[in-house]
Amino acid sequence: MSHVDNEVRPSNFIRNIIDEDLASGKHTSVHTRFPPEPNGYLHIGHAKSICLNFGIAEDYKGQCNLRFDDTNPEKEDIDYVNSIQEDVKWLGFQWDGEVRYSSNYFDELYGYAVELINKGLAYVCFLNAEETREYRGTLKEPGRNSPYRDTSPEENLALFEKMRDGGFKEGECVLRAKIDMASPFMCMRDPVIYRVKFAHHHQTGDKWCIYPMYDFTHCISDALENITHSLCTLEFQDNRRLYDWVLDNLNDFQAPNRTRQYEFSRLNLEYTLMSKRKLNDLVVRGLVSGWDDPRMPTIAGLRRRGYTPASIREFCQRIGVTKQDNLVEVGMLEACIREDLNENAPRAMAVIRPIKVIIENFTAPELEYVKAPVHPNLEEMGERELAFGREIYIDAADFREEANKQYKRLVLGKEVRLRNAYVIRAERCEKDAEGNVTTVYCTYDPETLGQNPSDGRKVKGVIHWVEATTALPAEFRLYDRLFIDANPAAAETVDEVLNPASLEVVHGFAEAPLANAKASQAYQFEREGYFCADSKDSAPGKLVFNLTVALRESF
Known part of the structure; x- marks a missing residue:
């Protein structure tokens, strides 16, 4: 069931796109996904994406996958995987089917990389990191082709297989897509799609020593899961070109209704x-x-x-x-x-910075108990029972020896009402060596019990308190x-x-009822x-x- 009433569901540009896709027959259902990387705990910004992806799936009676984009094993941890699942459930959502991982598709991803190599659209590059930056160019200057860019598909296949088999060191080489080193979009200048990484993976163990990059993995994972609307934040807007390029050049993903990426603004708080x-x-x-x-x-x-x-x-x-x-x-x-x-929220009383009040004319040998509502507007929550006796605690900020008329709490020689209990009058006080008030001596009027009694007393102030022996x-x-x-x-x-x-x-x-x-x-x-x-x-x-x-x- 949706958390948002469909009749008052707010519209936005993504929902408008979905409405058009359904009306035109491009899609007959809606399938979204929430794809966190398990390299940390989710934050309030991710909550926006969770509510968007799962909320849209609920509202359109579609599906939403939870998929971990786990392509960077050095920074990922199973603790993060577990915490993310807990967060999604706590927010009130449930993913479709089993939890998914990009690592579920590592075999397929390897095969798609081989397909690009066979088509002359990917090559193994041995430029080091510094050389790669130099060849890449700048925002104002185009990049230069890598000297390894025109290696034959046959040789690239052998080199890529050697990468997979652990024949190269980390950083020694990468597999790059062959796109356009003069593109005005930096992400299209022959981006890396695989790198060597000798790292234990929380899902695949030590099966792999090469790992695909996010931009190569994400679009293929979306397509394999039949995601209709891939929603991500605006920093991936330029990367949509790479998202489409990868799918455009793989034989399995040529359907006109294949997944598309749409970007929305991230939460900045x-x-x-x-x-x-x-x-x-x-x-x-x-x-x-x-x-x-x-x-x-x-x-x-x-x-x-x-x-x-x-x-x-x-x-x-x-x-x-x-x-x-x-x-x-x-x-x-x-x-x-x-x-x-x-x-x-139920109501309760707590004194955070306490000073003691002694009610000198309370002489009963036992405590008295007064009733207080658990919630002032929800009678069904019932009442709670509060002890009242000779000694209570009030907050230090609620007492002054002298004060102007704007101060509506306890002042020497004046009265104040205790919440849900009696009117008290401050008579004198004691202080410690530093001059801080430690105890206030008061008297109470036993005829004034209650929050708003019809006793005719014009007492402007109401303060909270707790009974000292049961506090x-x-x-x-x-x-x-x-x-x-x-x-x-x-x-x-x-x-x-x-x-x-x-x-x-x-x-x-x-107060004592908070014990549990x-x-x-x-x-x-x-x-x-x-x-x-x-x-x-x-x-x-x-x-x-x-x-x-x-x-x-x-x-």
Whole structure:
């Protein structure tokens, strides 16, 4: 079932193309694919592609393959393969059939390379890397033909077979397509389509010591899987010429309705890096705790921080699909999760920076219990029971000895209402040697129980609290943006734009019902923000909460 109601499905240029192809009979069904390289964890930019490819397949009652473009074994890992599958499922999508790998087609790809050699359209080249750059030319000057370009097909076949059999060292030679060294498009100047690489592959083991390049592999994989619409980001726009050239010159792919490539703008998000290489560098250098660090823009990091699949899908729908590059405000992503959690997250109380309050006229020998709604607008969520007694904790920011009329919290000699409980009045306070308030002594009015009692009391302020003897010690991880620059990719080095205050760890208390908080369960900590129990470090007896997003936009 589609995540988008077909009646309100937003149109875009890709859907228009698909509509035309179906109406004309060029295609009778829609078949897309999501083709990540397993060389890192997926990030929010990949979420856009996931939602586009899987969403289109769902909406048109078609199919979408998950295919790993695994042609670079040195940088790939089975951990990345597993994490990508988890991310796709978590976002709410399911691929068609079995997981696919480009390595499934290595035998076929080798055969297609042989076909190009036999047609005089590929040759083994022994130029070294520096010579290759020199021969390639520049954007203003055409390239020069390699001295190996006119080797006979028979000799090239023997050399390519020797490459396959391990007869050449890495970097000693490559197989290149014979296209046009004077082309204005650099990708068409006899691009490399195979190289020697003695590396263990996570799927094929040590069967191969030559590996095809992405541009050669991707188009053939699409064609073998009968993909109708191959959707990729704009940086592959020029490469579409190579995509078509490869298929144009192979006998198996001459059908008029064969796969075509279409490009859309990638997601560029403020204060965020979308380079897996740079994100990996943060992980390797220990500048973050891992790919799933809640400050990372990875899907795993967003999940650990408390983002929901629905909020990310909504974000991807709002930003739309165009051919125009732009920088999306991060506030749009934050608005999506804030709206989702405001509607669905249960409420709770937690005091992040606590000071103690002693209610001197509470003399009952036992604790009292008060009721509070789990959600103010969803009665079906029920109620929770909160202990109330002589000693409670409130947030340090909610008390001042003196304040102006704009301050609507607890002040000496004045009253404030405790959320879901009583009105209290501050009488005096104690401080430590540094002058910090440690304890506030108060009195309470036992006739004022409730959130909005009809007691006639004109108390303007309402603050949150937790009862001291039943409160649960908790660690709160307060996250800010990982980078201080809205466009960190433009910086010369990542280090110069890293935010040194991107994480603050504080210790406070949470209400007793949170003892069994489930990993990744989101809560609105009233008056504080939206938090979730950390999926790695939180457990019964050790509560760790991650700040997902503030209650309201603060930038």
